Amino acid sequence: MLNDFEFEQNSLTLNWHDGRVTRLDVLWLQDHDPAGRHANGQRLISVLDLDWQATIQSVERQDDELVIRLSNDRRLHYSLARLHQDGLVSQQDDRGWSGKTLWRGEDFQVPTVDWQAYQSQDDARRRALAAVADSGLVLLRGVPCEPGQVLKVIETFGFVRETNYGRLFDVQTVVSPSNLAFSNLGLGPHTDNPYRDPVPGIQLLHCLANEVDGGENLLVDGFQAAAMLRQEYPEAFELLTQVRLPYRFSDGQADLRSRVPFIETDQAGNVLKVRYNNRSIAPFMLPFDEQRAFYQAYRLWAEVLSDPELALTFRLEPGDCLVFDNTRVMHARTAFTDGGRRHLQGAYSDLDGLYSSLYQSGAQSC
Amino acid sequence: MLNDFEFEQNSLTLNWHDGRVTRLDVLWLQDHDPAGRHANGQRLISVLDLDWQATIQSVERQDDELVIRLSNDRRLHYSLARLHQDGLVSQQDDRGWSGKTLWRGEDFQVPTVDWQAYQSQDDARRRALAAVADSGLVLLRGVPCEPGQVLKVIETFGFVRETNYGRLFDVQTVVSPSNLAFSNLGLGPHTDNPYRDPVPGIQLLHCLANEVDGGENLLVDGFQAAAMLRQEYPEAFELLTQVRLPYRFSDGQADLRSRVPFIETDQAGNVLKVRYNNRSIAPFMLPFDEQRAFYQAYRLWAEVLSDPELALTFRLEPGDCLVFDNTRVMHARTAFTDGGRRHLQGAYSDLDGLYSSLYQSGAQSC
Known part of the structure; x- marks a missing residue:
């Protein structure tokens, strides 16, 4: 599903087969680190645990995951499926009117x-x-x-x-x-x-x-x-x-x-x-x-x-x-x-x- | 409690003894008409019942109430106490922080x-x-x-x-x-x-x-x-x-x-x-x-x-x-x-x- 990717110090850009582009700040990548969540999905890390100095050193694709190495030597493992899904999370509020049938x-x-x-x-x-x-x-x-x-x-x-x-x-x-x-x-x-x-x-x-x-x-x-x-x-x-x-x-x-x-x-x-x-x-x-x-x-x-x-x-x-x-x-x-x-x-x-x-x-x- | 009042076609201005001034649009006066409420306080009239052409013809003080005659011959009876109280209704939301004790x-x-x-x-x-x-x-x-x-x-x-x-x-x-x-x-x-x-x-x-x-x-x-x-x-x-x-x-x-x-x-x-x-x-x-x-x-x-x-x-x-x-x-x-x-x-x-x-x-x- 991933075509290719590129990265800079502070960002990772993912180009998907469907033409969609997801661009993520290194802070987003740290905050959404799958390793920072309990098995029940609850987030264990706080925004205060993010390293503001950390930059992206390398990004490697290994089968169906991306391994992102940071300048502080931490490694973030993201499955492509997860990134694709996270990228899909819209800003839509399902309580609002977007996408619903409005009727007369x-x-x-x-x-x-x-x-x-x-x-x-x-x-x-x-x-x-x-x-x-x-x-x-x-x-x-x-x-x-x-x-x-x-x-x-x-x-x-x-x-x-x-x-x-x-x-x-x-x-x-x-x-x-x-x-x-x-x-x-x-x-x-x-x-x-x-x-x-x-x-x-x-x-x-x-x-x-x-x-x-x-x-x-x-x-x-x-x-x-x-x-x-x-x-x-x-x-x-x-x-x-x-x-x-x-x-x-x-x-x-x-x-x-x-x-x-x-x-x-x-x-x-x-x-x-x-x-x-x-x-x-x-x-x-x-x-x-x-x-x-x-x-x-x-x-x-x-x-x-x-x-x-x-x-x-x-x-x-x-x-x-x-x-x-x-x-x-x-x-x-x-x-x-x-x-x-x-x-x-x-x-x-x-x-x-x-x-x-x-x-x-x-x-x-x- | 009321010092004096003045009116124009579309507005009534009340000058209170305490220096406060309340200025009300003739639409407000119609909408808040005490006669337009059920004994339990629920409003019986809708905004669609207001007369957009009506203007204020006269305002008379009778003891503790004001009688407001409109150009459509309707009369609104407001007690001064009510106007003073309604005027006091602030825009403050009691769920918000205004007027509360903020603590460390x-x-x-x-x-x-x-x-x-x-x-x-x-x-x-x-x-x-x-x-x-x-x-x-x-x-x-x-x-x-x-x-x-x-x-x-x-x-x-x-x-x-x-x-x-x-x-x-x-x-x-x-x-x-x-x-x-x-x-x-x-x-x-x-x-x-x-x-x-x-x-x-x-x-x-x-x-x-x-x-x-x-x-x-x-x-x-x-x-x-x-x-x-x-x-x-x-x-x-x-x-x-x-x-x-x-x-x-x-x-x-x-x-x-x-x-x-x-x-x-x-x-x-x-x-x-x-x-x-x-x-x-x-x-x-x-x-x-x-x-x-x-x-x-x-x-x-x-x-x-x-x-x-x-x-x-x-x-x-x-x-x-x-x-x-x-x-x-x-x-x-x-x-x-x-x-x-x-x-x-x-x-x-x-x-x-x-x-x-x-x-x-x-x-x-x-």
């Missing part, structure tokens, strides 16, 4: 997996987890209509994030709800719990009964919305990545506060997480001359999120369990009558557990 | 609270939680030396963050540990689990037995370290807020990955979170011409963190339970002999729960 509701089918198949077939399970990673959601069909099943679903890929709402929470109308989610009001597109630090990365909603008129579910791909905002209004997009808005939820039992931007990006401008939740934005103050520009950007974001072309509309039926990325997918519901029963059970989990299960199932980084 | 180990006493007092006296409990918020840690003394007590401690302020290590984990030497923490090796200053997304904000370590030679505990205030780095090497500091390093932990049962910078700041440059964990940094790749500058900054960060003046050294004794902010305080331990028993139980929780309990206890934002 009008031409998108909810990825659906049968719960029986999920439990018995590795492939069905992998498909379900990959759908959450790739498009932000999966609908599990046929989850028994019994209370607590939402926790069984979480156990298959991670751990329950317990909150002040409990290990799970019931979404049904109650008198004088402490949270509007527990009323029969419609709710605009939102992500849950921006006032929580850290925010739960995965949300589940399991339908036990749905006999009301109304109460339809809407989903919006926040990554798609962010892409549209960036394309049409790059300045508004930029502003929304900068301003950290305060969120708060306070009900006598809890007083939760956090401060986060609507859109979170990495240094290259890739979107990592999005949020929107008008209900729990706390009173905030910006310098006067920044207020109007902020409200304009905020309005554009709200407008994109309520674009009918983006919304995926469907109705959760008994046995349906929706699993979605709460740092990406916005959910909404229409108002519903008080006439019949509507009972969902919800719960939260975290992204790392779901991605870990996905990688363990044999999937590569997405 | 050599002249810092570990805040210590008796567990009996914590359980029976509101004041002792508030003092303990405030210590974690203010200086990043508290040592609870006299927690019974029985397994599982660490979970009882968490129950007093929040929820257990269950992970692949369990609801709690035992730190004692085992043969072929999957994680070096479970060996008798020394561990340099580090924060836990940077490979977890999201990272646990609170860590607890409860000592059940400590009969070994060595195994001393070191703590370093990462906020203090970041302040020193910024002062002495502003370019290195800046670089470390930009580069998102990949972390990974993989042991056959889990494959956890995340990508975060060493130092996380808000737009004003305030430090929000810090991290350091050489063991679990995954292979990473930067463009060649950025590698050396990054390693130089990384080394300066490691050097500051290992500055002996910063380290607080002590020894956990049976019954001690250390509670600390894992997004701020680095912990370390010296190596220890295999001769006697050393048994700690650890567990994770989240920052929002602890701060919520602190606010519920009557403390103001710190």
Whole structure:
């Protein structure tokens, strides 16, 4: 796989058959020395163990490895496979939008997996987890209509994030709800719990009964919305990545506060997480001359999120369990009558557990 | 409290007795309209409900409120108390370093609270939680030396963050540990689990037995370290807020990955979170011409963190339970002999729960 290589005092350049070039500083070579790692992969050396004076004296190819001799007489043994793989490590964050399917509701089918198949077939399970990673959601069909099943679903890929709402929470109308989610009001597109630090990365909603008129579910791909905002209004997009808005939820039992931007990006401008939740934005103050520009950007974001072309509309039926990325997918519901029963059970989990299960199932980084 | 006010079409300016001036855009006034909130404080209006054409027609003071009439005939009623309070909402993030006690180990006493007092006296409990918020840690003394007590401690302020290590984990030497923490090796200053997304904000370590030679505990205030780095090497500091390093932990049962910078700041440059964990940094790749500058900054960060003046050294004794902010305080331990028993139980929780309990206890934002 290696065509040839060349080196200078402080660098090694590898020219691969596929045309790719990897150029490594002698400090990188010391830091990534395979001999500096425990069998379990944990790095045993610290950056303070690197020799800042050391230069490369020679590089020799021995079969499928390179032996790099340093001026301090240390020898680093790198397999070509490792260098090729290390070189492949991109700066891509698998939590961000790069390489993922961004969708519009009008031409998108909810990825659906049968719960029986999920439990018995590795492939069905992998498909379900990959759908959450790739498009932000999966609908599990046929989850028994019994209370607590939402926790069984979480156990298959991670751990329950317990909150002040409990290990799970019931979404049904109650008198004088402490949270509007527990009323029969419609709710605009939102992500849950921006006032929580850290925010739960995965949300589940399991339908036990749905006999009301109304109460339809809407989903919006926040990554798609962010892409549209960036394309049409790059300045508004930029502003929304900068301003950290305060969120708060306070009900006598809890007083939760956090401060986060609507859109979170990495240094290259890739979107990592999005949020929107008008209900729990706390009173905030910006310098006067920044207020109007902020409200304009905020309005554009709200407008994109309520674009009918983006919304995926469907109705959760008994046995349906929706699993979605709460740092990406916005959910909404229409108002519903008080006439019949509507009972969902919800719960939260975290992204790392779901991605870990996905990688363990044999999937590569997405 | 209000001296006088003036208004223009799009703005209201309030001059307070204390000399403070609050200037509000008419959009802010509409958005923060007290009538637009549910009794529980949740905002019922969306940014899309604001009237972009509306201007201020008149402002009248009536006793302790201002009545603002808009050109669309809507009237906004604001109590002065509310405007004064809203105006006071700072842009400060209580998770960041602003207003907190940054400490050096050599002249810092570990805040210590008796567990009996914590359980029976509101004041002792508030003092303990405030210590974690203010200086990043508290040592609870006299927690019974029985397994599982660490979970009882968490129950007093929040929820257990269950992970692949369990609801709690035992730190004692085992043969072929999957994680070096479970060996008798020394561990340099580090924060836990940077490979977890999201990272646990609170860590607890409860000592059940400590009969070994060595195994001393070191703590370093990462906020203090970041302040020193910024002062002495502003370019290195800046670089470390930009580069998102990949972390990974993989042991056959889990494959956890995340990508975060060493130092996380808000737009004003305030430090929000810090991290350091050489063991679990995954292979990473930067463009060649950025590698050396990054390693130089990384080394300066490691050097500051290992500055002996910063380290607080002590020894956990049976019954001690250390509670600390894992997004701020680095912990370390010296190596220890295999001769006697050393048994700690650890567990994770989240920052929002602890701060919520602190606010519920009557403390103001710190």
